[in-house]
Amino acid sequence: MVYAQSVRERVRDDLVRLVHRGMSVQSYWRAVSDALDGAVPSEGSCLMTMDPATMLPTAEFVENGLPADSISRLVDIELREPDYTKWVDMARAGTTAASLSDATAGELDLSRRQREVRRPGGYSDELRVVLSSSTGTWGALTVFRETDSPYFSLSEVRFLSSLTGLISDGLRRALLLDDACADRADTGMLVLDPDDGVSLANREAEQWIDELGIGERAGTRLPLVIRSVAGQARAIAGRAEGIADVRLARARVRTQTGRWVIVRASLLGEGLLAPVAVLLEAARPAEMAPLLADMYGLTQRERQVTELVAQGLPTSQIANRLHLATYTVQDHLKSIFAKSGTGSRGDLVARLFFDQRATSLTALSAVPLHNSSQGA
Template sequence: MRRHGGARRVGEIGDAAARAAQSARSVEEFFEAVKRVVRPALRFDVCACLTVDPQTLMNTGGDYRDGLPPALMPRMLDIEYREGDANDLSDLAARPTPVGLLSRETSGNLTLSPRYRDIMRPLGFRDELRVLLRDRHGAWGALVMGRADDAPPFGSAELAAAASLVQPLGNALRRLHLTRLAEANASETAPGLVLLDADHQVVHATPTVAIWFNDLAHADGVPSGDRGLPPAVYAVAAAVQAAGAAASHTSWMHSRRHGRVRLHAWRLEEPTAAPARTAVVVERAGPAEHIALIVAAYGLTPRERDVMTLVLRGRSTADISRSAGVSPHTVQDHLKSVFDKTGVRSRRDLVATLFARHYLPDMSPPAFAPQRRPRD
């Protein structure tokens, strides 16, 4: 494959992008480095870079500076999580190679896609290429790229290049999640409540919403002066309005100022809250979000997760053996694997490290740090 005067084998593109993003300390830096490396090969005109919850594939933020206009984001997320469309993230996640081209997924009839009809065609874009960034521990983000009508179509070479990004960038983004978990800052801001109408327009917002959402919008690459909400908010709101969906849905996203935050949406029934149709609460993430993301980011197996949880509760090897119905030797094998994956050497070190990396930042001022315990 030759682009812009340089030659590079397809298999090298993902590795080069991962190396370029290795020193990134934020999602924006990560995706900026990735775009710089892959643009010559993929030649996109727009590119939205998003992070996703590995448990749910819900949008949790990202970098939209080279993406679609912010005003179109509510409609985009409504299609993604409520209406459904070809080439969506859940479709990609089910494939051995999670790469999709909208024109191929619609057999050349792009007008079958509401995303094309309502967003791409009015803006003058001919096609959409998506790649889900995942490793063996889960999906961590995605690249959504578009080409304008006056550009050549995406071809087999671009699809092969996109496929080469899946594993190396998925792995690199998971590691960045670990860094962000460790560096999350405390937040004392009271929860915020926003009510949205059927078109996801704000009907009412409590005073603290501006504090939460202005920061979250900035973290997503949306200018702080823009009155729109972050994409993750529209996503969770659309999820509860989907046909057959549960009346409530919980997701999370990352904020520079507040660390991990929980987004909880409820579907409101008429006529009690007319014209509001959806309520979304934003608040600091709790222990459930901590442990779920820690387990996924470190790549722990279900059994290793169970053992780690019991260790964090102070249970002995004998207790864990009885609870899990396995031999003490098997418990020790699982525990050794947990140590290897989390980079510690003892139970006490495991407890102290997880607390310092993932819980203390949300509980104490950044200046406070615990004294390191001696090893067992």
């Protein structure tokens, strides 16, 4: 047990470093697969990127997977027919990871894709992971085992579930970096040398810097948030193995015009002298909900109530879900309305979730906050 825990801690450390190393999506997937294999052995893996608006697959990266002529049937089942642990069903249920063996109670052939496609191809259990964050579902990871291998354990499922946010953040960074390099997205990208000198900047990055402002301190070349996030990326890359630092190199900041931007940083290579890529992207509505909850001072329980309100649950169901008395939920709602300055559930949802979609206010997705003032 102690050995297994140490292996998993090492895998988590490796993933933190990978998230902050600027790589293409394909390179990131291969590195993540290699890291995970140390704690959750498998005979193959598949990473799919998805359109977060529709959850339709947009690209796939496969190692030791099924032949191409089997994919059409898998897609048909996924999009049109009922089956176990489908991606959309997992996302709607808030399930981040699930094994086919657990979902079918060990009767894998209850799954249509298993009996029609996977078993004839020599595969047994699979473990699916939905790669979601506050910005949406950007992809999905599957690891799978062949016929003679044991099923995935519940411990392995829980471990991968605990890594979802971390792996998702790395995928989002890789997608942004690919798009920025290809000039396909409204994403600002800076490349900084070890002294925070700008060696490359696209037009969008220059616009974000102008909007953020650099402050009035003599000699300042970049907004403080960019220097802070770049420094955190270097610190993560250089920290000793096993020394926990859950702060990701990412921050939300409000510009001088009132817009919010997400700033992320990753090393382009290895070592402390490697250049750092800094990505700047307009914050999506769902990303702002946890921040607004912080600003209103909602307690952990009030956040849980708010999430369920945003999902459309009535007071009685919220009480059942949280194991509370109905009047206790009503008291929480009164407090939430008072703190947020809202007068109804509809007003609350509109205030916290601009696009009317619930997001997690309780997950460990909070990131450091900055404003555009450059005092330090």
